[in-house]
Amino acid sequence: MxxxxxxxxxxxxxxxxxxxxxxxxxxxxxxxxxxxxxxxxxxxVLPPVLLLIGLFDVWVPRETVIRYMGAKSGVRGLIFAFILGAMAAGPLFVAFPIAAMLASKGARLANILFFIGIWSTAKLPMLLFEISFMGKEFTFIHVSVGIIMFLAGSFVLEKVVPETTIDTLQSMVGRK
Amino acid sequence: MTYPILWIVVAGLLLLSFFKDRAKTKKALMMALKQFSNLLSVLIGLVLFLGMARSLIDPALIGRLIGPESGVLGVAGGLIIGSIMLIPGFVAFPLAAGFLEIGAGYPQVAGFIAALMSVGVSTAPLELKYFGVRLTVLRNLLCLLTAIVFVLVIWWRGI
Structure with missing residues (x-):
């Protein structure tokens, strides 16, 4: 049942x-x-990403993630979120397990949300594809609007969601 | 494509990890398996639903719906269809370029593409598990708003 x-x-x-x-x-x-x-x-695309997440969990110490993407990571946290999102491979829902992993290691929610936003709109492999089909100007406007909106939006969303959100996210990591 | 490279890199890392620490590697593998089975139940339903939706919805019909004379209604149509559907990027961009060829307007196609890439109504059951109701709804609304701003800029620039 x-x-x-x-x-x-x-x-x-x-x-x-x-x-x-x-x-x-x-x-x-x-x-x-x-x-x-x-x-x-x-x-x-999904199995290799999940394996990477598993390896990340056992080899990357929590302190490292906190230092680079945690509450006090500031601009550096956003830059790391951007790079992670831009290197993305695959559809958006593949980013959710990665978000859970980052959360469980102490990354800040705003950084995670910015990472998700960049993954959706500005991942590098897809960008080249977009330019060739839709043109440079279209792609440039799309990506710029995306970056500005997601940058501001990530901090707003972090402020207004309930505090349990990060716990829900962390619990999805499947460590047990 | 980038996927074979991804597989090779991950296989290499797994091997390296295995030689350094078997117990840790086993833990990583178990975790990946657990996540996979977590996702599988929703993914099967999702893939079946999207297959039917894409087979039943005629691309030419979408093209007409978001045509150049369609104005604000066409933009709304593009945003709604883009929000609901989930189409891989390497299918979506040729499709969008095809819409333009058969006379769809740039703002309407912009709304479709932007919503398609970031708003995920059909993946919401999955997103809910991770983000909870509040954040899922707000994140998707943020993406919809972003898509609307993008459409306005495209319209204003007159591409």
Missing amino acids: NLLKKYKYAVLFSLCLLGLYIGWPEKGFSAAMISLKDARMILT
């Missing part, structure tokens, strides 16, 4: 897909193909 509850979305959408396939085989087939392609993409 517990397992069914955990996989409720998976079961629900499997049934939907089955229904779609029976009612409209052509669309059902193409939906399954798109899902398979996405699953392959996720399986190429």
Whole structure:
């Protein structure tokens, strides 16, 4: 029963897909193909990132993270958050486990949120892609607006969320 | 692509870690496994949902919805579709360029792209687990606001 509850979305959408396939085989087939392609993409990027997070946990001391991204890290913390976000690989949800790891090692929430923002909008590999399809000016405006808004927004959000937020984030790290 | 490099780097680091300290390496592996199983249940549902959504929604229809005459409504449409969908970047940018080719306006496409990359309505069940309700909602609103500012700048610049 517990397992069914955990996989409720998976079961629900499997049934939907089955229904779609029976009612409209052509669309059902193409939906399954798109899902398979996405699953392959996720399986190429997620495992190595999770392994990196695991290695980071056992080898990087808490003090180091606190020094570089903790409460008193100041501008240096933001620079590290920016570099981490810019080097990103993969879709945004891959950043959530990384955020949990950073939080559990004592990184400041504003720095983590800035990292997530940069990951979403200004990751380097995607930037080159954006320039070639959308042009330099479009990309430049997109990234600049993103950096300014996320910089300000990270500190505002840090102020207004409940204090339990960081505990929730830390608990997701899966250390036990 | 960058992914094979990522795998090689991680494999190298794992090997190095294994030679230095087996117990620690085992701990790291267990942690990765735990996180993976944490994410898996939501990811399977997510991937199935997005597959169906993308198969059923006709790109040409989106293109028409955010056409050059569509104005503010087209921007809103682009923002909403971008917020809900999750499309890998290397699919999304060619798609967006295709929208422009069939006559979509730059501000509308800007709203679509910016929301697509940062707002995650379909990944919200996952984000909730990590950030809780309040931060998930606020983070997504911040990203939506950022997308709107981006659209306004694009509009004002008249690209």
